[in-house]
Amino acid sequence: MANVGLLFVGAVLFLNGLMLLGKVDSRSAAIFNLFVGGLQVLTPTYLIIAANQDPQRILLASGIFLFGFTYLYVGIGLLMGLDTTGVGYYSLFVSIVALGYSFVSFRQFGDQPFGAIWLYWAFLWFLFFLLLGLKMEALTPYVGWVTAIQGWVTGVIPAFLLLSGYWVAENFYEIAIALGAFAVVTFGGLWFALRHRRPGRPAQEYDAYAAGSHG
Numbered sequence: 001m002a003n004v005g006l007l008f009v010g011a012v013l014f015l016n017g018l019m020l021l022g023k024v025d026s027r028s029a030a031i032f033n034l035f036v037g038g039l040q041v042l043t044p045t046y047l048i049i050a051a052n053q054d055p056q057r058i059l060l061a062s063g064i065f066l067f068g069f070t071y072l073y074v075g076i077g078l079l080m081g082l083d084t085t086g087v088g089y090y091s092l093f094v095s096i097v098a099l100g101y102s103f104v105s106f107r108q109f110g111d112q113p114f115g116a117i118w119l120y121w122a123f124l125w126f127l128f129f130l131l132l133g134l135k136m137e138a139l140t141p142y143v144g145w146v147t148a149i150q151g152w153v154t155g156v157i158p159a160f161l162l163l164s165g166y167w168v169a170e171n172f173y174e175i176a177i178a179l180g181a182f183a184v185v186t187f188g189g190l191w192f193a194l195r196h197r198r199p200g201r202p203a204q205e206y207d208a209y210a211a212g213s214h215g
Contacts, residue, residue, distance in 0.1 A: 002064065003162040005043045010155020012036040012071055017148025020140055026078050033075030040068030056109075063101045066094045088133020091125045098122035112176035117154045120183060124150050142194050146187055153182065
């Protein structure tokens with residue numbers, strides 16, 4: 001069930017990244033954020049109830065709430081035209097907590113790929129904090145591209161591999177190394193390619209618009 005939710009997390013990140021790049025209307029993206037946010041709150045609730053008080057299963061499910069509340073917060077904020085500061089500082093909280101989930105994935109569960117993916121998410125949500133909490137609008141194009149790319153790399157592709165049975169422990173180290181190398185090359189390259197570009201949206205639109213960066 002969580003793997004199905006991960007597939008749609010990839011979709012909402014991709015859509016929100018395109019919204020930041022000016023390709024998708026923010027109000028229409030808000031609706032999809034509410035759909036995925038609702039799914040990502042109901043899913044861990046069910047998994048925790050079904051865990052029969054198994055602490056490891058509860059731990060695995062608990063992290064999903066971080067993202068479910070993000071998408072609900074973003075969707076409501078976009079529809080109501082709320083200031084993005086609250087979403088931004090919540091993103092800082094998610095970024096810090098994601099580091100803990102990364103550590104647990106590496107050390108406790110021996111799941112190196114998801115340890116790396118949690119680091120991806122920690123980086124992305126820290127970017128959301130800079131953009132939405134600190135109002136660093138110049139980062140908008142970069143955050144848009146990183147969000148859209150992470151939708152595929154941390155959501156759609158892992159979910160499809162998990163659902164189809166191709167996510168096997170024998171390849172965990174290789175997958176984690178590939179994820180690390182991809183992040184350094186792609187996100188580092190994007191930073192140098194986009195650092196001189198101006199934001200694609202006027203600054204006065206960000207309070208109603210930039211929350212959609214929140215994947």
